[in-house]
Amino acid sequence: MVSWVRAIALIGTIVPLLSSAGLVQASSSRFPVYRAELSQVSSIKPLARPDRVVAETLVQVAASNSAFQRWVDGFRGRAVAQGISGQVFDRAFRGVDYNTDVIKKDRNQSEYTKQIWDYLDSAASPTRIKNGKSALREHSRVLNAIEAKYGVDKEVVAAVWGLESAYGEFKGDIPTIEALATLAYDGRRGKFFEGQLVDALRILQAGDVSAKGMTGSWAGAMGHTQFIPSSYLAYAVDFTGDGKRDIWSKNPADALASTAAYLARFGWVKGQPWGVEVRLPRGFNYGLANRKIKKMPSDWASLGVRDVSGSAVPNYGSASILLPAGSSGAAFMIFKNFSVIERYNVADAYVIGVGHLSDRLKGRPAIQANWPRGYKPLSFNEKKEMQRRLTRLGFLDDKVDGIIGPNTINAIRAFQAKKGVTPDGYPSEELLKLLKGR
Structure with missing residues (x-):
């Protein structure tokens, strides 16, 4: 849980095409199988015979696995030095190999991102709402007890559960030790993943779960609500009282309580909404729609x-105005609990998804504003180009990474204000054209 690990889940998917190598995906399963296909291609270079393609692939995998096993041997000493017993280590790594599927998922950065309205269509779909209400009924006793103990709305806990694993239906079946070891060996974020791997071994050493039972996503997020090992060690709880913090089993009690405990730990305010959809007046100063600017709802009024009914929003606490799609989409007055959910995943779309799904589970209406659905999203490379141009013009002093964070949004606002257009901070095609001087 937490950080970029699940923020990746918000990115739209592009399936890699390997036709240039004569390989075509022959399965839509979680572990894609590629078959060789003698298809017509633009290159006149002859395609490798299918048996040669397979043989070369097997050789590459074998070479990677050999180097991986040498890395495991070296890592064993580092793990033991951090308190992991040799017996626990050896048992955990029995049968563990370099997982090429994990690496493919890690490196498959999508070219196009999913727009927030598309994400929310899925996050609060009729099916997810229906299944969420069913889950609330089925687990009412434990969810009521969790809410009473931690002060976190049961619908919010259920919404996190719904987005993370579809209420336990898709917890992930990749062995966590193998996934984390592969990512730690790969080196791109080796230090982070090696730390998570040591923490995963600590979980095994504590006896909360067996290595066979410790499964999750390709990035090492585990259980019903997708905790990464470090977060599990810090915040997971044994709500059932059986001596284990079991977030993997069919019984979701420990996982749901752990999620509530996590949110409570980061300051969940009981009785405060995550946010409220609002209407902005004509002539509104869009420079005020800034996370750093906070006012009481009465001052905003x-x-x-x-709110959408025309009433002043109750004084739940200081709040900011958020425009996730710029001036053309919905506007929200967001409170501290928005930032608390953000500790689970930093993406605005995720936080709004959890918040809105929880509202729907409470029987509240859908978002009322119309989204600018005709807009074409900027590609990942176009976002980087936009950042480079903002940097060259002196509006942005940050890394060019294609991620639209607060610094980029503020830079966009400053550029828009200078150009005399609505400073809503939204990265659109029109903005990129303006940056190009068109």
Whole structure:
């Protein structure tokens, strides 16, 4: 849980085409199988015979696995030095290999990102709402007890569960030790994943789960609500009282309580909403729609900001105005609990998804504003180009990474204000054209 690990889940998917190598995906399963296909290609270079393609692939995998096993041998000493017993280590790594599927998933950065309205269509789909209400009924006793103990709305806990694993249906079946070891060996974020791997071994050493039972996503997130090992060690709880913090089993009690405990630990305010959809008045100063600017709802009301029914938002606490799709989409007044959910996943779309799904599970209406669904999203490379141009013009002093964070949004606002257009901070095609001087 937490950090970029699940923020990746918000990115749209592009399936890699390997036709240039004569390889075509022959399965849509979690572990894609590629078959050789003698198809017509633009290159006049002859395709390798299918048996040669397979043979070369097997040789590459074998070579990678050999180097991986040498890395495991070296890692064993580092793990033992951090308190992991040799017996626990050897048992955990029995049968563990270099997992090429994990590496493919790690390196398959999508070219196009999913727009927030598309994400919310899925996050709060009729099926997810229906299944969530069913889960609330089925687990009402434990969810009521969790809410009473931690002060976190049971619908919010259920919404996290719904987005992370579809209420336990898709917890992930990749062996966590193998996934983390592969990523630690691969080296791109080796230090982070090696730390998570040591923590996973600590979990095994504590006896909460067996190595066989410790499964999850390709990135090492585990159980019903997808905790990464370090978060598990810090925040997971034994709600059932059986002596184990079991977030993997069919019984979701420990996982749901752990999620509530996590949110409570980061300051969940009981009785406060995550956010409220609002309407902005004509002539609203969009420079005020900034996470750093906080006002009481009564002060926002004096500026003409009201809920969708036209009423002033109750004084739940200081709040900011968030425009996830710029001036053309929905506007939200967000409170501290928005930032608390953000500790689970930093993406605005995820936080709004959890919040809105929890609202729907409470019987509240769908988002009322219309989204600008006709807009074409910027590609990953276009976002980087936009950042480079903002940097060259002196508006952005940050890394060019294609990620639209607060610094990029503020840079966009500053550029928009200078150009005399609505400073809503939204990265659109029109903005990129303006940056190009068109």
